Amino acid sequence: MKLSAEPQPDQQPNRWNDHVAVYEAVFEPLTNAFGRCALEKLDLKAGARLIDIGAGSGGVALMAARNGADVLAIDASHAMIARIRQRANSLQPPNRIRAEVMDGMALTLSDACFDAAVSVFGVILFPDAELGMREIARVLKPGGRAAVVTWTQIERYELASRLMAAIAAVRGPQPPPASMPAQLRFRDEPTFRNLFVQAGLTIDDIVVLQEKWRLPSAQWIADRIAFAPGMTAWVGALGADRAAILDAFVTAIERDYGCGEIALSAVAHTAIAQKPS
Numbered sequence: 001m002k003l004s005a006e007p008q009p010d011q012q013p014n015r016w017n018d019h020v021a022v023y024e025a026v027f028e029p030l031t032n033a034f035g036r037c038a039l040e041k042l043d044l045k046a047g048a049r050l051i052d053i054g055a056g057s058g059g060v061a062l063m064a065a066r067n068g069a070d071v072l073a074i075d076a077s078h079a080m081i082a083r084i085r086q087r088a089n090s091l092q093p094p095n096r097i098r099a100e101v102m103d104g105m106a107l108t109l110s111d112a113c114f115d116a117a118v119s120v121f122g123v124i125l126f127p128d129a130e131l132g133m134r135e136i137a138r139v140l141k142p143g144g145r146a147a148v149v150t151w152t153q154i155e156r157y158e159l160a161s162r163l164m165a166a167i168a169a170v171r172g173p174q175p176p177p178a179s180m181p182a183q184l185r186f187r188d189e190p191t192f193r194n195l196f197v198q199a200g201l202t203i204d205d206i207v208v209l210q211e212k213w214r215l216p217s218a219q220w221i222a223d224r225i226a227f228a229p230g231m232t233a234w235v236g237a238l239g240a241d242r243a244a245i246l247d248a249f250v251t252a253i254e255r256d257y258g259c260g261e262i263a264l265s266a267v268a269h270t271a272i273a274q275k276p277s
């Protein structure tokens, strides 16, 4: 499978501007679960300076600030940054998070000014993820640590596998997809590892974490399936079959899990790396 030459919908920050509320309501609870693990691994001291790269609606940045870190959240979507600023106002004290619109591949920040960096499904999405990782390395202080989360074991990402099964149920067996979502490029551990090595970071550990994505019901997620630009493009391309496919998706999940709350599996790698002193 190849990547398409054009930046994919999820790689276009302006498209994220239209997904802030639905992303926060639907997907952030899952990414927060991985983010919580990443923050635990960083084991930040109170007052530690942390940068969150591709911070989205700010779930992980808020968690870190509540735990006492001094956080800069950056994202290239201005609407995501506006939402983080709004959420940060409810924190006590409110000035623990600064949020800035910034391209993660060209940080307008000095060298060596952060104790730690976190990026949950952020840098691994960028068109030039290698450059994004070099930027992380540049802004870390010597001895500073980075926690980066990427997808792995994609066959166990149950939302996508169930949607593909629903497409096959309606349309019959399908050929494998012609191109791969950019955020799956680093799913194999050696490729993920290499991203850090090329940036001059030393990996301390890579952990695999399986999470259960808890959702009110199959119908609830089917109604909000366009929670990110890539998902919007995917379900948009289903055309006239869309309603039948989403019905098949809901029916199969309800058959397996019932009509109430569901828990879909998802698996990610979290790497903890260090900038040499």
Ligand SMILES: C[S@@+](CC[C@H](N)C(=O)[O-])C[C@H]1O[C@@H](n2cnc3c(N)ncnc32)[C@H](O)[C@@H]1O
Pocket: 010, 011, 012, 013, 016, 027, 028, 031, 032, 035, 053, 054, 055, 056, 057, 058, 059, 060, 074, 075, 076, 077, 080, 102, 103, 104, 105, 119, 120, 121, 122, 125, 126, 127
């Ligand atoms: C999958 S979301 C992850 C959000 C958040 N880290 C989380 O865990 O929920 C990816 C985020 O990366 C941002 N993004 C995409 N390209 C970017 C870039 N070049 N620089 C900074 N942020 C970018 C998007 O705007 C989006 O908010």
